[in-house]
Amino acid sequence: MNDVRKEIIKTNVKFLSAEEAVSKIPNKARMMVGGFGRTGIPEKLLEAVIETTDLDGFTIISNNISEGSNLHHLFMGGRIKKAIGTYYTTSKEVVKAYRENRIEIELLPQGTLSEALRLGGSGIPAFYTPTSAGTELANNKESRVFNGREYVLEESLTAEVALIKAYKADKAGNLIYRKSARNFNPLMAMAADITIVEVDEIVEVGKLDPEEIITPFIFVDVVVKGGDTVNG
Amino acid sequence: MVDISIKRYIAWRAAQELQTGVVNLGIGIPTMVADYLPRGKVTLHSENGILGVGPSPAPEEEDPDLINAGKAPVTIQPHSSFFDSSLSFAMMRGGHLDATVIGALQVAQNGDIASWAIPGKDVLGVGGAMDLVAGAKRVIVATTHVTPKGEAKILPKCTYPLTATKRVDTIITEYAVFKIRQGKLMLVEKIDEISFEDLLTITGASYQIAEDFRTVVREQAMLELV
Numbered sequence A: 001m002n003d004v005r006k007e008i009i010k011t012n013v014k015f016l017s018a019e020e021a022v023s024k025i026p027n028k029a030r031m032m033v034g035g036f037g038r039t040g041i042p043e044k045l046l047e048a049v050i051e052t053t054d055l056d057g058f059t060i061i062s063n064n065i066s067e068g069s070n071l072h073h074l075f076m077g078g079r080i081k082k083a084i085g086t087y088y089t090t091s092k093e094v095v096k097a098y099r100e101n102r103i104e105i106e107l108l109p110q111g112t113l114s115e116a117l118r119l120g121g122s123g124i125p126a127f128y129t130p131t132s133a134g135t136e137l138a139n140n141k142e143s144r145v146f147n148g149r150e151y152v153l154e155e156s157l158t159a160e161v162a163l164i165k166a167y168k169a170d171k172a173g174n175l176i177y178r179k180s181a182r183n184f185n186p187l188m189a190m191a192a193d194i195t196i197v198e199v200d201e202i203v204e205v206g207k208l209d210p211e212e213i214i215t216p217f218i219f220v221d222v223v224v225k226g227g228d229t230v231n232g
Numbered sequence B: 001m002v003d004i005s006i007k008r009y010i011a012w013r014a015a016q017e018l019q020t021g022v023v024n025l026g027i028g029i030p031t032m033v034a035d036y037l038p039r040g041k042v043t044l045h046s047e048n049g050i051l052g053v054g055p056s057p058a059p060e061e062e063d064p065d066l067i068n069a070g071k072a073p074v075t076i077q078p079h080s081s082f083f084d085s086s087l088s089f090a091m092m093r094g095g096h097l098d099a100t101v102i103g104a105l106q107v108a109q110n111g112d113i114a115s116w117a118i119p120g121k122d123v124l125g126v127g128g129a130m131d132l133v134a135g136a137k138r139v140i141v142a143t144t145h146v147t148p149k150g151e152a153k154i155l156p157k158c159t160y161p162l163t164a165t166k167r168v169d170t171i172i173t174e175y176a177v178f179k180i181r182q183g184k185l186m187l188v189e190k191i192d193e194i195s196f197e198d199l200l201t202i203t204g205a206s207y208q209i210a211e212d213f214r215t216v217v218r219e220q221a222m223l224e225l226v
Helices: A018-022 A043-052 A070-076 A092-099 A110-120 A185-191 B004-015 B029-036 B085-093 B129-135 B196-202 B218-224
Strands: A030-033 A058-061 A080-085 A104-107 A126-129 A143-146 A149-155 A159-170 A192-203 A222-225 B021-025 B042-046 B050-054 B075-082 B099-102 B106-108 B139-142 B168-172 B176-181 B184-191 B208-216
Touching: A018 A043, A018 A192, A018 A222, A030 A185, A043 A070, A043 A159, A043 A192, A058 A070, A070 A080, A070 A092, A110 A126, A110 A149, A110 A185, A110 B085, A110 B129, A159 A185, A185 A192, B004 B029, B004 B139, B004 B168, B004 B218, B021 B029, B029 B099, B029 B139, B042 B085, B085 B129, B099 B129, B184 B196
Parallel strands: A030 A058, A030 A159, A058 A080, A080 A104, A159 A192, A192 A222, B021 B042, B021 B099, B099 B139, B139 B168, B184 B208
Antiparallel strands: A126 A149, A143 A149, B042 B050, B050 B075, B168 B176, B176 B184
16 A cells, blocks of 8 residues: 655645745736735735835735735835725825825725635626615615615626735645634635735645645645744 | 713613624724623624634733734634634624624614715725624614714714615614614613703604613613723
8 A cells, every 4th residue: 555645745836935926926917915904914925026026006905905014015105006995094195195096996895805705716706795785885786686685796806916824834835824814815815816825834745634724725826935923 | 072981881781782692893882892791601703703702912912913803902712713704704794693783973763874984085994894784683883872063873864875774773872772673763761861852852863762661870880880
């Protein structure tokens, strides 16, 4: 019998430096960026985008643009053309840029954003949700009544690139996350053509319990070893 | 500014509605509800992916990867779990959450709520408010009775952009508790310090007095609040 423990496992997931990884991003990319507040943001990858590339004209899909994060720095550099997310009022600079027509904003309810990401990565182009029915966020959207309740038709989201943050990857590219830093990251991993992951730690294949893997490697293209969490 | 003890009373009174189950607390007065919940009987949900939110940590025990939806550091409980944002909102929209306590700018007598935007201002932040109100089994609004300018918040119809239509179940203020039953606004409780006439004056909406109406002594409750 073969000893499976001695097999050398090789997947298509690449392990690169941050600079090499972000060189794969096309210009004017539609790009997803994980994180909620300051938690679960791929800070090192964003830093590499800012420092080592001339990319601009981004359409960023992210819950918000948190002040102090490298996503906010990317925005302050005038490199974000449009933002799709749920909450921008926490940054005065974003609000100011919106008023001065320097950034376009598309606002979605947070549950609609998260489901649009999940379904975008699942091959389902649109879905009906009760959220926002009868409100101005449903203006110009189709709606339909099911079982006596109104539901709004929302389109799923996909992107050319996703920059996400995970806790650990194994050398096959399987991912686990840490506490509330998971948030939108596993959903974005599914929904982009190229998914680049920043992790705190890379471990040997077999070190992660198959029962605990949250993002199987099939959704991952590139893994980059980051530092410790930026704010901790 | 509204007296902190008034806010604490509203939070305490809202907590009296929650004896068991899973609850999501909004920002502001609703956050204070946690201080008055029966220990171990109500589980708190946070939309960024935590079921079983514990109290604030000591400063040296703060973990940057463990925050609540208000971005404040939190702890977990022995039965807690972590999950992604999609599963978190499935808990809401899927009707699995027993209740939410949220603030409001305006509430209408038919249960419409406006809580996220002011007309004429930029509309740049909605967060999870619409999903929460659309999905929770019970929507409890905890708010001061009038605005800081003294304008009524409980109205015949909301004039601000809506968060959801016909979803509010209970309205709790420093003076009264209303329930929306069969699409009608019913007064179920008022404090003894305010007369029926004065309550009517500061409430824009029309309401009926419920069969189970009661008058309560607020001072007594407030004395017990820290």
